[in-house]
Amino acid sequence: NAGVTQTPKFQVLKTGQSMTLQCAQDMNHNSMYWYRQDPGMGLRLIYYSASEGTTDKGEVPNGYNVSRLNKREFSLRLESAAPSQTSVYFCASRPGTGGLAFFGQGTRLTVV
Amino acid sequence: AQSVAQPEDQVNVAEGNPLTVKCTYSVSGNPYLFWYVQYPNRGLQFLLKYITGDNLVKGSYGFEAEFNKSQTSFHLKKPSALVSDSALYFCAVRGYNTDKLIFGTGTRLQVFP
Numbered sequence: 001n002a003g004v005t006q007t008p009k010f011q012v013l014k015t016g017q018s019m020t021l022q023c024a025q026d027m028n029h030n031s032m033y034w035y036r037q038d039p040g041m042g043l044r045l046i047y048y049s050a051s052e053g054t055t056d057k058g059e060v061p062n063g064y065n066v067s068r069l070n071k072r073e074f075s076l077r078l079e080s081a082a083p084s085q086t087s088v089y090f091c092a093s094r095p096g097t098g099g100l101a102f103f104g105q106g107t108r109l110t111v112v
Numbered sequence: 113a114q115s116v117a118q119p120e121d122q123v124n125v126a127e128g129n130p131l132t133v134k135c136t137y138s139v140s141g142n143p144y145l146f147w148y149v150q151y152p153n154r155g156l157q158f159l160l161k162y163i164t165g166d167n168l169v170k171g172s173y174g175f176e177a178e179f180n181k182s183q184t185s186f187h188l189k190k191p192s193a194l195v196s197d198s199a200l201y202f203c204a205v206r207g208y209n210t211d212k213l214i215f216g217t218g219t220r221l222q223v224f225p
Contacts, residue, residue: 031211031213033213035215040121040217041217042118042202042215042216042217042218043156043202043204043215043218044215045212045213045214045215048211048212048213049211050211056211056212058212059214090155090156092156092213094211094213100146100158100161101146101158101204101213102158103148103155103156103157104155105154105155106155
């Protein structure tokens with residue numbers, strides 16, 4: 001079982017560049033999440049999706065967009081990267097009510 | 113508003129001693145509560161959860177947590193700490209009628225030989 005797969009694992013961007021972080025899960029989960037992890041800040045929720053075609057803002061959505069085109073995939077897009085977006089990004093998925101979240105291995109993004 | 117507080121950035125404990133990592137939460141309605149652990153350069157691994165029922169929840173690797181509704185707390189405990197328990201621990205909460213899953217800032221547990 002692959003679980004939750006994130007690509008790429010590492011990325012360096014220049015300020016102003018755009019990119020999309022990909023996340024796919026093979027567990028037929030309904031809900032998917034994007035978090036960023038920064039030292040001393042813990043995990044902060046960027047966006048989440050309760051089901052295919054729906055998305056909601058989390059705690060820190062500014063500067064990001066997401067897309068949930070199908071049940072498996074939930075992508076995170078940075079339209080114009082800023083140094084403040086340097087972070088480790090985690091994708092997670094969760095089945096229905098009461099289910100626990102499974103996490104990907106993370107994407108380490110550096111914006112210079 | 114939904115939130116989680118982990119008041120301690122770091123907890124230090126000697127091997128063999130009991131450990132407690134604190135967590136308090138705020139959510140509308142009944143909470144779903146979780147503890148996750150993160151080892152260096154790794155993703156998050158599930159430890160235990162409280163959904164309903166018995167307030168004392170037992171999880172992986174000998175960890176347990178006690179749900180206290182009046183104090184809105186869900187502290188993580190282990191009777192006898194191991195050096196291998198050293199890691200970053202996260203508490204998380206989700207409200208009963210929402211998919212929004214919020215994490216705390218994390219507590220670094222250091223177990224000394």
